[in-house]
Amino acid sequence: MIASMAGALPTEFVMTQISYAAVLPMLLVFGGAMIGVLIEAFAPRRFRHEAQVTLTLLTLVAALVAIATSARDHQGITAAGAVVIDGPALIFQGVIVALAAVGVLAMAERFTADEADAFTQSGAAVPGSPREAAAVRLGATSTEVFPLTLFAVAGMMLFPASADLLVMFVALEVLSLPLYILSGLARRRRLLSQEASLKYFLLGAFSSAFFLFGAALIYGYAGSLELSDIATAVQNQSGMDGLLIPGVLLVVVGLLFKVGAAPFHAWTPDVYQGAPSPVTGFMAAGTKVAAFGALLRVLYVAFEGVRWDWMPILWGVAILTMVVGAVLSVTQTDMKRLLAYSSIAHAGFILVGVLALNQKGVSSTLFYLVAYGFMTIAAFAIVALVRSSGNEATHLSQWAGLGKRSPIVAGVFAFLLLAFTGIPLTSGFTAKFAVFAAAVAGGGTWLVIVGIICSGITAFVYIRIIVLMYFSEPAGDTMVMTPTVMSTLCISLGTLVTLWLGIIPSPLLDLASQSTLFLR
Amino acid sequence: MSLVNYIYLSAILFAIGSAVVLVRRNAIVVFMGVELMLNATNLAFVTFARMNGQLDGQAIALFVMVVAAAEVVVGLAIIMSIYRARRSASVDDANLLKL
Numbered sequence: 001m002i003a004s005m006a007g008a009l010p011t012e013f014v015m016t017q018i019s020y021a022a023v024l025p026m027l028l029v030f031g032g033a034m035i036g037v038l039i040e041a042f043a044p045r046r047f048r049h050e051a052q053v054t055l056t057l058l059t060l061v062a063a064l065v066a067i068a069t070s071a072r073d074h075q076g077i078t079a080a081g082a083v084v085i086d087g088p089a090l091i092f093q094g095v096i097v098a099l100a101a102v103g104v105l106a107m108a109e110r111f112t113a114d115e116a117d118a119f120t121q122s123g124a125a126v127p128g129s130p131r132e133a134a135a136v137r138l139g140a141t142s143t144e145v146f147p148l149t150l151f152a153v154a155g156m157m158l159f160p161a162s163a164d165l166l167v168m169f170v171a172l173e174v175l176s177l178p179l180y181i182l183s184g185l186a187r188r189r190r191l192l193s194q195e196a197s198l199k200y201f202l203l204g205a206f207s208s209a210f211f212l213f214g215a216a217l218i219y220g221y222a223g224s225l226e227l228s229d230i231a232t233a234v235q236n237q238s239g240m241d242g243l244l245i246p247g248v249l250l251v252v253v254g255l256l257f258k259v260g261a262a263p264f265h266a267w268t269p270d271v272y273q274g275a276p277s278p279v280t281g282f283m284a285a286g287t288k289v290a291a292f293g294a295l296l297r298v299l300y301v302a303f304e305g306v307r308w309d310w311m312p313i314l315w316g317v318a319i320l321t322m323v324v325g326a327v328l329s330v331t332q333t334d335m336k337r338l339l340a341y342s343s344i345a346h347a348g349f350i351l352v353g354v355l356a357l358n359q360k361g362v363s364s365t366l367f368y369l370v371a372y373g374f375m376t377i378a379a380f381a382i383v384a385l386v387r388s389s390g391n392e393a394t395h396l397s398q399w400a401g402l403g404k405r406s407p408i409v410a411g412v413f414a415f416l417l418l419a420f421t422g423i424p425l426t427s428g429f430t431a432k433f434a435v436f437a438a439a440v441a442g443g444g445t446w447l448v449i450v451g452i453i454c455s456g457i458t459a460f461v462y463i464r465i466i467v468l469m470y471f472s473e474p475a476g477d478t479m480v481m482t483p484t485v486m487s488t489l490c491i492s493l494g495t496l497v498t499l500w501l502g503i504i505p506s507p508l509l510d511l512a513s514q515s516t517l518f519l520r
Numbered sequence: 521m522s523l524v525n526y527i528y529l530s531a532i533l534f535a536i537g538s539a540v541v542l543v544r545r546n547a548i549v550v551f552m553g554v555e556l557m558l559n560a561t562n563l564a565f566v567t568f569a570r571m572n573g574q575l576d577g578q579a580i581a582l583f584v585m586v587v588a589a590a591e592v593v594v595g596l597a598i599i600m601s602i603y604r605a606r607r608s609a610s611v612d613d614a615n616l617l618k619l
Contacts, residue, residue: 126605181597184598198602209557
């Protein structure tokens with residue numbers, strides 16, 4: 001064995017070739033985040049907010065341009081088989097960057113104050129302590145949320161583009177660690193926010209350990225963590241068979257945790273409720289896109305050969321996710337928790353598309369993720385506007401009669417709820433239709449039937465809120481903040497994309513169906 | 521001694537780690553459980569590297585250590601801030617968020 005190890009050592013050092021043009025978008029985002037950290041260290045406090053917001057938005061726009069120009073022409077597997085830039089990877093990265101740009105607009109909302117409204121001025125100070133009061137008096141800001149967001153975005157971009165389970169694990173952590181911190185930085189109800197952060201962290205670390213142990217078992221089976229090598233080993237049935245299936249299942253559990261599928265959804269409602277609303281929107285959209293991208297790549301590229309072993313289990317997970325999300329959203333009384341359970345139900349619908357296991361499955365999943373991402377960011381940006389005695393009015397009863405108090409905000413929110421339901425002329429309808437059609441073509445008729453029943457249940461929940469907003473008398477001191485340019489832009493972009501994808505879905509559907517081929 | 525025994529050991533350590541996460545109340549001890557799970561995984565990686573006659577598994581273990589260190593930084597910061605606000609690191613006391 002020693003001799004064989006010595007034989008395996010390369011005699012000469014070979015430098016790894018990296019196609020920098022292909023990974024330029026990720027490098028730009030990482031670079032922007034680093035500069036953001038420098039600004040945080042050196043820029044005077046009063047310039048920081050403007051500087052960080054400008055830098056973050058410019059970085060994201062530059063990354064989007066780089067994806068559309070430089071990376072698109074340099075597709076292939078690069079960095080010694082660690083990163084793969086192919087059709088699906090590019091389109092997932094583009095979607096993540098676009099969603100992040102819209103999400104950052106909501107985070108930058110500051111109404112009439114000098115600092116971002118949703119974030120605490122001193123995350124390190126104990127809530128209600130003299131230190132916190134001193135920080136507020138001094139006009140401290142939490143502008144570090146913007147570099148943290150950029151780091152999370154970079155991790156999200158790497159996640160669906162990793163061709164190696166180790167890189168995927170590193171990307172998983174790079175995207176998760178900033179999100180754990182971001183969810184603990186809410187300005188109001190800080191104890192709740194810190195608790196959300198703790199729960200997210202402990203459960204997230206727990207699930208990433210499962211992912212890693214699964215990767216270790218697969219390494220034992222295939223002798224490599226590269227997805228293409230794993231696919232070859234699976235096809236040749238070489239290696240210790242007992243390791244493969246447990247490994248596959250543990251890796252998939254780690255990914256399902258990130259998308260918030262039942263029975264790994266327990267963190268979702270708590271974290272969505274406790275985190276600052278703009279962060280919740282960004283996290284709900286971005287993490288889902290990235291994790292579904294990684295899940296698609298792992299299932300379609302590496303584990304396709306043993307699909308008969310994992311398909312029945314994932315069928316069960318998809319059905320359970322849809323049912324849990326739909327049924328529990330009926331009993332919710334808090335708006336953010338309700339949207340969290342709705343996100344669980346949506347994760348189930350997207351899983352139906354993933355399980356189609358054909359090209360339509362990839363393109364419809366992509367379309368659903370874009371549609372869901374934009375509506376959810378806009379919805380959480382609206383939740384951040386509705387206030388009662390200074391706090392966000394998240395209890396459903398506080399939303400009663402909102403249509404009379406603020407017709408525009410209530411109208412836009414009602415439109416987004418119709419899109420969540422999947423009413424025609426919204427992106428939600430096209431998306432649901434696309435995933436269900438793909439699933440029927442892939443032999444998942446039973447999944448589709450459960451999906452349609454669950455859509456019916458969630459429709460009841462959303463319509464009930466619309467009725468509450470329009471047909472009941474206003475009660476309490478609920479008021480709607482007047483949004484500045486930032487939130488207005490965020491909400492309008494989210495709503496316009498939702499409307500546009502509902503009326504003219506074909507450009508995005510075409511783009512998605514042209515980029516469904518995973519490089520191996 | 522057969523190399524497979526190390527795999528059994530790593531599986532047992534992983535199981536102990538996950539039992540600690542599920543059973544213990546103190547957030548720091550829960551976190552130690554997670555670390556035990558990650559280190560059990562490292563043992564599996566190194567053993568498999570030896571079995572396959574490669575060095576990859578050992579390099580992977582180094583990556584995992586770095587990631588685990590980053591996780592410790594963020595995790596302890598979050599647990600510290602909770603502890604200072606409540607004078608308790610029990611995960612049972614963190615119960616404001618409920619159905």
